Amino acid sequence: MTTLRVAVLGAAGRMGRTVVEAVQDAPGLELVAALDRDDDVAALADTGAQVAVDFTVPSVTEANVTALIRQGIHAVVGTTGWTDEALDRLRTELAAQPQVGVLIAPNFALGAVLAMRFAAMAARWFESAEVVELHHPDKADAPSGTARHTAEAIARARSQAGLGPMPDATTSAADGARGADVDGVRVHAVRLRGLTAHEEILLGNPGEQLTIRHDSFDRVSFMPGVLHAVRAIGDRPGLTVGLDQLLDLG
Numbered sequence: 001m002t003t004l005r006v007a008v009l010g011a012a013g014r015m016g017r018t019v020v021e022a023v024q025d026a027p028g029l030e031l032v033a034a035l036d037r038d039d040d041v042a043a044l045a046d047t048g049a050q051v052a053v054d055f056t057v058p059s060v061t062e063a064n065v066t067a068l069i070r071q072g073i074h075a076v077v078g079t080t081g082w083t084d085e086a087l088d089r090l091r092t093e094l095a096a097q098p099q100v101g102v103l104i105a106p107n108f109a110l111g112a113v114l115a116m117r118f119a120a121m122a123a124r125w126f127e128s129a130e131v132v133e134l135h136h137p138d139k140a141d142a143p144s145g146t147a148r149h150t151a152e153a154i155a156r157a158r159s160q161a162g163l164g165p166m167p168d169a170t171t172s173a174a175d176g177a178r179g180a181d182v183d184g185v186r187v188h189a190v191r192l193r194g195l196t197a198h199e200e201i202l203l204g205n206p207g208e209q210l211t212i213r214h215d216s217f218d219r220v221s222f223m224p225g226v227l228h229a230v231r232a233i234g235d236r237p238g239l240t241v242g243l244d245q246l247l248d249l250g
């Protein structure tokens, strides 16, 4: 079996530490670099890394991935905060390095990926849909990348089905009481000590409710998805958004 040489960016962080352990324990993978703040991503090629995993912070992840692409290193990215404009800039970078693969995934937990897919399937059959995400209080961004992605998928499914705005008679609300508006879908963010990463998608019709819930109780929940992506990304040149694209879900 040939060994795949892997680097981790954000290696001192909560996710980075877990990824370092997972790579060290994974057959066929070799950890060749563990970088954090102040380390030089532009010199990573010297380590022989073939794939790099980025769990850093939204303000630096684009610069990291750009540096990886320019060195011909594939990227598996879990860091949140990607805008459509930033993704377009990556596509431009990738056009000059057509052999390089980049995966940006808001959530690597297999259950969370399936929950997003189920929500998108269900959305057109319900009058109302709202998303509640619940996380540890050390998280920097709100709403979560997963919740944004979920809301965007619900909005897309509703629009494709020709559904209009959801019923909502609110004419007066305290600041934030109705959550964030993501493409017309309300998203509510809870921050609570003791939590890790959780999401509920509430879908309502007259007389019935469907609740789709996913819980990550521990960061190990993300590791099977990360390792699958590390092994798969070299055969998938260009930009891929969402782990579901690598899971053969149909």
Ligand SMILES: NC(=O)C1=CN([C@@H]2O[C@H](COP(=O)(O)OP(=O)(O)OC[C@H]3O[C@@H](n4cnc5c(N)ncnc54)[C@H](OP(=O)(O)O)[C@@H]3O)[C@@H](O)[C@H]2O)C=CC1
Binding pocket: 009, 010, 011, 012, 013, 014, 015, 016, 035, 036, 037, 038, 039, 055, 056, 057, 058, 060, 077, 078, 079, 080, 081, 105, 106, 107, 108, 109, 145, 222
């Ligand atoms: N896709 C998924 O499945 C998941 C995604 N995430 C996302 O991953 C990201 C990281 O989460 P988490 O691990 O909890 O966050 P942490 O804050 O624990 O980790 C981020 C790490 O990146 C470091 N860092 C900051 N700047 C740089 C830089 N320029 N280069 C390299 N490293 C840098 C930080 O250092 P310092 O502390 O000194 O700033 C820290 O060690 C978030 O965006 C989060 O939402 C999280 C869980 C799952």
Ligand SMILES: O=C(O)C1=N[C@H](C(=O)O)C[C@H](O)C1
Binding pocket: 080, 106, 107, 135, 139, 140, 143, 144, 145, 146, 147, 196, 197, 198
């Ligand atoms: O910061 C976290 O912890 C998480 N971030 C990701 C997100 O913003 O969706 C994934 C997961 O929810 C954990």
